[in-house]
Amino acid sequence: MDKFVILGGKKLQGRVKISGAKNVSLPIMAACLLTREEVCLKDVPPLSDVHNMMKVLERLGTRVYFDNNNLKIKADVIRGEGPPVDLVSKMRASFLTAGALLGRRGRVKISLPGGCSIGRRPIDLHLKGFRALGATTEEACGYICIRAKALRGDRIYLDFPSVGATENLMMAASRALGTTVIENAAEEPEIVDLANFLNAMGAKISGAGTKVIRIEGVEELGSAVHTVIPDRIEAGTFMVAAAITRSRIILDNVILDHLKAVAAKLKEAGAELVEQNDGSILVSGENCSRPLDIKTLPYPGFPTDMQAQLMALLTLARGRSVVTENIFENRFMHVAELNRMGADIRVEGSSAFLTGVKKLQGFPVRSTDLRAGAALVLAGLAARGCTEVLEVKHIDRGYYHIDEKLRQLGADIQRVKMEEEEDTAAGEAVEHSETLNLIENTAAPR
Secondary structure, three states: OEEEEEEOOOOOOOEEEOOEOHHHHHHHHHHHHHOOOEEEEEOOOOOHHHHHHHHHHHHOOOEEEEEOOEEEEEOOOOOOOOOOHHHHOOOHHHHHHHHHHHHHHOEEEEEOOOOOOOOOOOOHHHHHHHHHOOOEEEEEOOEEEEEOOOOEOOEEEOOOOOHHHHHHHHHHHOOOEOEEEEEOOOOOHHHHHHHHHHHHOOOEEEOEOEOEEEEEOOOOOOOEEEEOOEOHHHHHHHHHHHHHOOOEEEEEOOOHHHHHHHHHHHHHHOOEEEEOOOOOEEEEOOOOOOOOEEEEOOOOOEOHHHHHHHHHHHOOOOOEEEEEOOOOOOOOOHHHHHHHOOOOEEEEOOEEEEEOOOOOEOOEEEOOOHHHHHHHHHHHHHOEOEEEEEOOHHHHOOOOOHHHHHHHOOOEEEEEEOOOOOOOOOOOOOEEOOOOOHHHHOOOOO
8 A cells, every 4th residue: 555755846866776677587587497406596676576476486386585685596396287376367477487387397277367457468479389389278267278298399480579478488498309499589688688597507599689589499407697687677767767857867787788769769859878987877868858759669669668657758848749559558547647747648549649748746646557657756756746656566566666766866755655544546644664675574495
């Protein structure tokens, strides 16, 4: 029942370290099921989604614990037919255990995945790929049973470059007999990082980051130590924070090459991005006010995960902007909330038409999904008066201590806990909540 209370209009300054990428930590954690040996993962952000994936692995019999900020996983024993339905329904990424369990044991029973309600994200491409590798799939009573006497490499063409399907098939194919070729594969940096991790365990994967990935199956995978890449979406969100508040901040632990499309649009809007000698990025949004036309596309195009944040920025642009969502059909749920704050946005089909306003006004708004919540926080930073962002549990899924990081930069943002009986639409804050710290709360194995 937490919410953020933001007093807008504050300039940001200073530097902030970007956390490791959630969107690669989760598939890499799932991939640890492919080996009996212990794996050490570094820079995994202790987010609620990561905590839920830890629970998924533990319920499968895996030993999982944090040790000096390193996540250690050992799946020497696997129990049950698949991950528990209560956890799979909470988090879509838990479906990535299917490819790993299929590669390791040749069978898995798993329920349909959950996650943010941002549109249809069917798993047909995953199942099509598994069948190409020789598995049978059967759906009954909300479960999918996937079985294979022996996975065999084959050529797989994805009708859409799905990140999840590419990851699941890479994991399954790494233990298949022979060679697998995935065509029209996703090209995201997270795909490259997963391939690097699998190769560190002994897999033979080439072509990750291109449209054609080649996997030569191996009999066993071993231990590995791997540091996950920085979170490009968190980095992009803080870039927009500098832009929307017309501020100058420095970002540490960023790979700018992963943010080419976002950086290009921010520069087009008037921001300056300068790579420093130490690898950090100086972001200046002091002159960021020009309107934009944006179309979300698979990587290397503009990421759908940055659409809402850029829309928050464009509500204050001097002119008219158009944002077209080509990935998820329900990813405009933040529009109504931004309009409550004084934005002028009209949606027609898959496009949103924005006319910039001079000021946003603080207002109680509700986070409907992860990136929508981030956009509302950004809008609150720039708005006049007080903004309350409700349902911050969505934001906690993808941003580690975002409120603390923004306070370090000078923002006036507080996390407060609401009473159960309080009117969640506009209730007053009653006490500060404890900050999320899964590392301290996770016990080492006995």
